[in-house]
Amino acid sequence: MSVLLRRWSILGRLGELPRPMRLVVLGQLAFNTGFYLVLPFFxxxxxxxxxxxxxxxxxxxxLRTFSQQGLFFLGGALADRCGTRPVALTGFVVRIAGFLLLALAEGPVLLVAGTVATGVAAALFSPAVEAELARRAGxxxxxxxPTRSEAFxxxxxxxxxxVVVGPVLGSLLLTVDFAVTALAAAGVFAVVLVAFARGMPREPAAHAGEPVLAGWGEVLRNRAFLAFAAAYSSWLLSYNQLYLALPVELARAGSAGLLGALFVLSAVIVVVGQVPLAEVVRRRLGPRALPVGFAVLALSFLATAxxxxxxxxxxxxxxxxxxxxxLGQMMVVPVAQDAVGRLAGERRLGAHFGxxxxxxxxxxxGGSALLGALLDAGGPPALPWAVTAALPLTSALVMGVLVRRVPALHADTLAAGRPS
Known part of the structure; x- marks a missing residue:
C-alpha cells in the first residue's frame, strides 16, 4: 500500500527530481497561491x-491578460539570452512591485501600473521557468x-x-481588506524570490550575447513548431471559457453560486488524477494523446451544447x-510541453515556450471576443458551445497529421523508453 501511495503521490514523485527542478515545481505552487489570492477578488x-x-x-x-500572454515571447527570448535565474528573479521583483501598487491604488494611474506590472512579471518568469524545467527534465x-511529461x-x-489554496486564503483575508490580500500575495512572491535566489544555480545562458531577434528568427523558421503552436493555441481559448462561457451558463441555469465550487472541482481532479493519468497516457497513447486530448476538449463543448x-x-x-x-487538459498539456523541447531540437527553449x-x-x-458576441446575441444558448467545439476539433485533426508527419512527434520518438 505504501508503495502504491508513493507511486501516485506528488510529494513522492518530487523526491525523484534534482533540487533545481523541485524548486521550479514547488515555485509553481507558490506562483498560483499568490496569484489566486488576488485575481478572483480583483x-x-x-x-x-x-x-x-x-x-x-x-x-x-x-490589460492584465495582454501584458502577460502577449509578452511571453519576449520573456522567453530574454531567458535564452540572459539565463533563467536573472530573468525569473526580475519577474518576481516586478510582481511584488505590482501587488504593492495594487494595495496602495485608489485611482486609475496606480491601478493601471499595478495591473500591467503583475502581467509583465508573469511574462518574464513563466516562460523562463518552463524552459528551465523542460531543459533539465529532458x-x-x-x-x-522521471520523463519530461511526468515532470510537467x-x-x-x-x-x-x-489554485485551491490561493482563493481560500484570499476569501479569508478579504474579510479584512483588499490591501491586506495584495500585501499577502506580495509576501508569497518575496518568499519565492529568496528561494530562487538561494536555490537556482548561477549558470551561463545557452545563447548569451546573441541578439534577441536571432531567437525569434529561429522559431519563425521552424515550420513544424509554428503549425504545432497554432494547433495548440485552441487549448488556452478552451480553458478561458471557464471564465467567460461557464459563468454565463451557470447564470442561465440559476446556479451562479456554484462557480467557485466548480473551480475547486477542476483543481481537485488535476491534483488527484494528473500524475496517474500521465502514466496511463504515456503507456497507452504516447503522442496520440495530443489528437485524442483535443478531441476530448471538443467533446466538452459538444456535450454541453x-x-x-x-x-x-x-x-x-x-x-x-x-x-x-x-480531463482533456490533463491529457494534452504535459505531452505538449514535452513536445516543445523536441520540436525545438532542445534549442532556444525560452523563445519557443514564449x-x-x-x-x-x-x-x-480573438476567439473569446467571437464567443462573447455569440453569448450577447441572445440566440439559442447551445449555439456558442457548438461553435466553439469546432476549434479544438480542428486542433485534434491538425495534431493527428503532425503526429504522423513530423519526426519529433513520431510514436517511436515520444514513446521510446520513458517519454512524454
Missing part, C-alpha cells in the same frame, strides 16, 4: 470598494529518471494546489463541461 474590489464602472474594470482585466529523462505533470499538479439544447436540469451541463474539459504562450493568448483574445 474585479469585486474594483467595483465594490473603488466604485469603478464596468468598462474600466474590463479594460484593467484586459536531460534527466535520458538518464532514466507534477508542475501542473503543484499549480492546481495553488447537447445538454443545454435538450434542457438538462440545473448545473448538469456546467458540471459535465468542467469535468470533461479538465511564442507558444503568446499564440495561445492571441487565440484566446
Amino acid at each position: 474585479a469585486l474590489h474594483l467595483t465594490r470598494d473603488l466604485g469603478l464602472g464596468g468598462a474600466l474594470v474590463g479594460l484593467l482585466l484586459g 536531460a534527466l529523462e535520458r538518464t532514466h529518471g 505533470a507534477m508542475f501542473g499538479v503543484a499549480g492546481e494546489v495553488g 447537447v445538454l443545454v439544447g435538450v434542457g438538462a436540469p440545473g448545473p448538469v451541463p456546467a458540471v459535465v463541461f468542467v469535468v470533461t474539459l479538465t 511564442v507558444l504562450a503568446s499564440a495561445g493568448g492571441l487565440a484566446a483574445l
Whole structure:
C-alpha cells in the first residue's frame, strides 16, 4: 500500500527530481497561491470598494491578460539570452512591485501600473521557468529518471494546489481588506524570490550575447513548431471559457453560486488524477494523446451544447463541461510541453515556450471576443458551445497529421523508453 501511495503521490514523485527542478515545481505552487489570492477578488474590489464602472474594470482585466500572454515571447527570448535565474528573479521583483501598487491604488494611474506590472512579471518568469524545467527534465529523462511529461505533470499538479489554496486564503483575508490580500500575495512572491535566489544555480545562458531577434528568427523558421503552436493555441481559448462561457451558463441555469465550487472541482481532479493519468497516457497513447486530448476538449463543448439544447436540469451541463474539459487538459498539456523541447531540437527553449504562450493568448483574445458576441446575441444558448467545439476539433485533426508527419512527434520518438 505504501508503495502504491508513493507511486501516485506528488510529494513522492518530487523526491525523484534534482533540487533545481523541485524548486521550479514547488515555485509553481507558490506562483498560483499568490496569484489566486488576488485575481478572483480583483474585479469585486474594483467595483465594490473603488466604485469603478464596468468598462474600466474590463479594460484593467484586459490589460492584465495582454501584458502577460502577449509578452511571453519576449520573456522567453530574454531567458535564452540572459539565463533563467536573472530573468525569473526580475519577474518576481516586478510582481511584488505590482501587488504593492495594487494595495496602495485608489485611482486609475496606480491601478493601471499595478495591473500591467503583475502581467509583465508573469511574462518574464513563466516562460523562463518552463524552459528551465523542460531543459533539465529532458536531460534527466535520458538518464532514466522521471520523463519530461511526468515532470510537467507534477508542475501542473503543484499549480492546481495553488489554485485551491490561493482563493481560500484570499476569501479569508478579504474579510479584512483588499490591501491586506495584495500585501499577502506580495509576501508569497518575496518568499519565492529568496528561494530562487538561494536555490537556482548561477549558470551561463545557452545563447548569451546573441541578439534577441536571432531567437525569434529561429522559431519563425521552424515550420513544424509554428503549425504545432497554432494547433495548440485552441487549448488556452478552451480553458478561458471557464471564465467567460461557464459563468454565463451557470447564470442561465440559476446556479451562479456554484462557480467557485466548480473551480475547486477542476483543481481537485488535476491534483488527484494528473500524475496517474500521465502514466496511463504515456503507456497507452504516447503522442496520440495530443489528437485524442483535443478531441476530448471538443467533446466538452459538444456535450454541453447537447445538454443545454435538450434542457438538462440545473448545473448538469456546467458540471459535465468542467469535468470533461479538465480531463482533456490533463491529457494534452504535459505531452505538449514535452513536445516543445523536441520540436525545438532542445534549442532556444525560452523563445519557443514564449511564442507558444503568446499564440495561445492571441487565440484566446480573438476567439473569446467571437464567443462573447455569440453569448450577447441572445440566440439559442447551445449555439456558442457548438461553435466553439469546432476549434479544438480542428486542433485534434491538425495534431493527428503532425503526429504522423513530423519526426519529433513520431510514436517511436515520444514513446521510446520513458517519454512524454
